Amino acid sequence: MSYTLEFMNQLWQLDAGGRARLKRNAGQSYGEARNVYDVFFRMLPHGVPDYAYDDYFLVATLFSIGTRLPREQQHESRAAQPLNPKESFGAALRKEREQRNNQTGSLDRRFNALLDADREQLPFRLRQIVRLLASRQIMINWSQLLDDLQKWDHQDRYIQRRWAEHYYKK
Known part of the structure; x- marks a missing residue:
């Protein structure tokens, strides 16, 4: 394992x-x-x-x-939106972006700040966005997020590029 x-x-x-x-x-x-x-x-x-x-x-x-414990989920009116196991954090944010009906300015700014974040800023930036996604009951692929964070500082910034592609691409 x-x-x-x-x-x-x-x-x-x-x-x-x-x-x-x-x-x-x-x-x-x-x-x-x-x-x-x-x-x-x-x-x-x-x-x-x-x-x-x-x-x-x-x-x-x-x-x-x-996330919520199973007991907490029983009381929710809306089911959380599942993610494909290979989807990135950018794909989770895209679900929020699509729900905003062209009111995406502040979300776009937050996302771009996240993509530009260095290692020191990352916890703060991610915490803000995770709280937003949790409030909207949008699921996050936690395994993929952990794998992506371990590659965040790669010189090619391919994680940031993949997140941006999943967030913006139609």
């Missing part, structure tokens, strides 16, 4: 208390986190390299604000 898949399974099994502790740390880096290391390290698969901790931690905290 891959590290990403094992980690995603652990996230889905996390109890409400652990999720709440992660949620309080959303937008913080792994190094800035408070009162959550025990939750994080119990979920983190053995063998994940130290340099990847920030990405795993970011996804764990975003997951806690961007």
